[in-house]
Amino acid sequence: MPAPAYLAQHQTRFLAELQDWLRIPSVSADPKFHADVLRAADYLKARLEEAGAQRVELCPTAGNPIVYGEYFVGDDRPTVLVYGHYDVQPADPYELWTSPPFEPVIKDGKIYARGACDDKGQVYMHVKALEMLLRDESGSGVPCNLKFMFEGEEEIGSNNLEIFVRENRAKIKADVILISDTGMLANDVPSLEVGLRGLSYHEVEVAGPNRDLHSGLYGGAVANPINALCAMIASLHDAHGRVAIPGFYDNVQELSADERAEMALAPFSEAEFKQSIGLPATAGEAGYSTPERTGIRPTLDVNGIWGGYTGEGAKTVIPSQAFAKISMRLVPHQTSAEISALFQKHLVSIAPAGVTVRVRPHHGGEPVVTPTDSAAYRAAVRAMETTFGKRPVPTRGGGSIPIVAMFKAELGLDTVLLGFGLDSDAIHSPNEHYGVFNFLKGIETIPEFLREYAAATRE
Ligand code: BES
Ligand code: MN
Numbered sequence: 497m498p499a500p501a502y503l504a505q506h507q508t509r510f511l512a513e514l515q516d517w518l519r520i521p522s523v524s525a526d527p528k529f530h531a532d533v534l535r536a537a538d539y540l541k542a543r544l545e546e547a548g549a550q551r552v553e554l555c556p557t558a559g560n561p562i563v564y565g566e567y568f569v570g571d572d573r574p575t576v577l578v579y580g581h582y583d584v585q586p587a588d589p590y591e592l593w594t595s596p597p598f599e600p601v602i603k604d605g606k607i608y609a610r611g612a613c614d615d616k617g618q619v620y621m622h623v624k625a626l627e628m629l630l631r632d633e634s635g636s637g638v639p640c641n642l643k644f645m646f647e648g649e650e651e652i653g654s655n656n657l658e659i660f661v662r663e664n665r666a667k668i669k670a671d672v673i674l675i676s677d678t679g680m681l682a683n684d685v686p687s688l689e690v691g692l693r694g695l696s697y698h699e700v701e702v703a704g705p706n707r708d709l710h711s712g713l714y715g716g717a718v719a720n721p722i723n724a725l726c727a728m729i730a731s732l733h734d735a736h737g738r739v740a741i742p743g744f745y746d747n748v749q750e751l752s753a754d755e756r757a758e759m760a761l762a763p764f765s766e767a768e769f770k771q772s773i774g775l776p777a778t779a780g781e782a783g784y785s786t787p788e789r790t791g792i793r794p795t796l797d798v799n800g801i802w803g804g805y806t807g808e809g810a811k812t813v814i815p816s817q818a819f820a821k822i823s824m825r826l827v828p829h830q831t832s833a834e835i836s837a838l839f840q841k842h843l844v845s846i847a848p849a850g851v852t853v854r855v856r857p858h859h860g861g862e863p864v865v866t867p868t869d870s871a872a873y874r875a876a877v878r879a880m881e882t883t884f885g886k887r888p889v890p891t892r893g894g895g896s897i898p899i900v901a902m903f904k905a906e907l908g909l910d911t912v913l914l915g916f917g918l919d920s921d922a923i924h925s926p927n928e929h930y931g932v933f934n935f936l937k938g939i940e941t942i943p944e945f946l947r948e949y950a951a952a953t954r955e
C-alpha cells in the first residue's frame with residue numbers, strides 16, 4: 497500500500513515539530529530540569545489541540561502533569577486509550593554524544609536527540625496520526641473514540657500516574673490501551689512485543705568501621721566493606737549463570753518446548769547482536785538462547801557500585817562504607833514484592849562478620865504478557881501487514897513499562913504494544929536516535945490499526 501499523500505506532503509513539518517519538542521530537555525530524574533519538563537508538557541498540549549483533539553488539558557499531579565485529550569466519534573465505536581511519556585532519561589555522559597543531546601539533528605535518515613525514540617518520537621506519531629485522520633481529505637475520518645494520556649514520570653516509576661488512574665476511572669474508560677514505547681526486530685522484520693519484564697530495584701549499603709581507616713595499620717584485621725560487597729555480589733550468580741537467591745525461580749513460568757520452538761522462529765542473528773555492541777561473546781543463563789535470556793528469563797544486574805577512594809593517585813584506605821544499585825528483571829509469575837523480600841533477606845543473611853548490610857527498595861514493576869488472541873492484537877497484526885507488506889512476528893521484550901500490568905490490574909484492560917523502535921536506537925545511551933523511516937511508518941500504521949480495530953468490533 498502506498499503511504500498516504502498527506503504524509504509525504506507534510507513530513508518535513510512533522511519532523512521539524514518533533515525536533516522543536518526534542519529541544520526541550522524534559523529530564524524527569526533531575527530537579528534542575530523541572531521547568532523544562534513543564535514546558536515539554538505545554539508543547540505537547542498545544543500540538544495535540546492543534547491536531548484537533550478535544551478537551552485537551554494538563555492534569556496536575558503531585559509531580560509532573562499528565563497531558564490528556566480526547567476525540568469522540570460515537571457511542572457505537574470502541575475507545576482506544578493511547579498512553580506514552582514525554583519525560584526522558586538524563587543525557588549523561590554528554591561528552592560521548594557526537595551532537596548535543598538537546599540539539600536534534602537528522603543524519604543518515606535518523607533523528608539524533610535524547611527522547612528521539614524513547615518516547616517523544618513515538619508519542620508524536622500519535623499526535624500526527626490524529627492530525628492526518630482529521631485533515632486528510634482522501635481518508636475516511638477517525639474510526640474509533642480516542643483518549644490520550646501522556647505522563648511525565650515514566651522514567652522515574654510512574655508513581656503519580658498510578659494515583660491518577662485510580663482517581664479517574666470513568667474519564668479514562670476505554671476498551672483497549674495502545675502504547676508506542678517498545679521496539680521491533682528490524683525495519684524489514686516487523687514484530688510486536690507481547691511481553692514486558694517486571695523490575696525489582698534496590699540500593700545496598702555495606703557499613704564497616706566507624707571511619708575510613710589506614711589500610712596499613714588496620715588492613716588484614718577488619719572486614720573491608722568494598723571487599724565484602726564484591727564477594728556478596730559475586731555469590732549472587734552460580735556457575736551456570738543462574739541467580740543464586742533461594743526461591744528466586746520458584747514462581748517463574750517455564751515455557752513449553754512448543755512455545756520455545758515458536759519463539760525461535762523469530763529471526764535473530766547472534767553474530768549481528770554481538771557485533772552491534774562490540775562483544776566477542778554473549779553470556780547468561782546456561783541452556784537459553786539470547787532472545788530467551790532477554791525475553792522470558794529473569795535476571796540480576798549491578799547497575800552501579802561505589803565507595804572508597806576514586807580520586808587522582810593512590811590513597812591507602814579501608815573505606816567505612818560501600819554501595820551498590822542492584823536490579824532484577826522479572827518474568828511471569830514472579831512479583832516485585834515477593835522478589836524484593838527474597839533479595840533483602842538473602843543479602844542480609846550473606847553479610848560477612850564485621851559489616852552491616854542495609855537494603856533500600858526503589859520503585860518496582862510487575863511483568864506482563866499481552867494476549868495474542870484478541871481483536872486488538874489481530875488489528876495490530878493486520879495494520880503492520882498492510883504498511884510493512886509483511887506479517888509481524890510476536891516477540892517477548894526485555895524492557896519494563898510497569899504501568900502496563902497496572903492497567904490490567906486496575907482497569908482490567910489489555911495493551912497493544914505497537915512500538916517502532918530498534919534495539920540499535922541507543923535509548924538511555926549517548927547518541928539516542930530514531931529512524932525517520934520508523935517515525936513515518938508509525939504515523940502510517942496507527943490509523944490502519946484504528947481502522948482494523950473499529951472494523952473488528954463492528955463485525
Ligand atoms: N520504553 C522503555 C521500556 C522499553 C524499551 C520496553 C524498549 C521495551 C523495549 C521505558 O521508557 C523504560 O526505559 N523503562 C524502564 C523502567 C522504568 C521503571 C524506569 C526500564 O525498562 O528500565
Ligand atoms: Mn519509554
Ligand code: MN
Pocket residue numbers: 585614651923924
Ligand atoms: Mn525509557
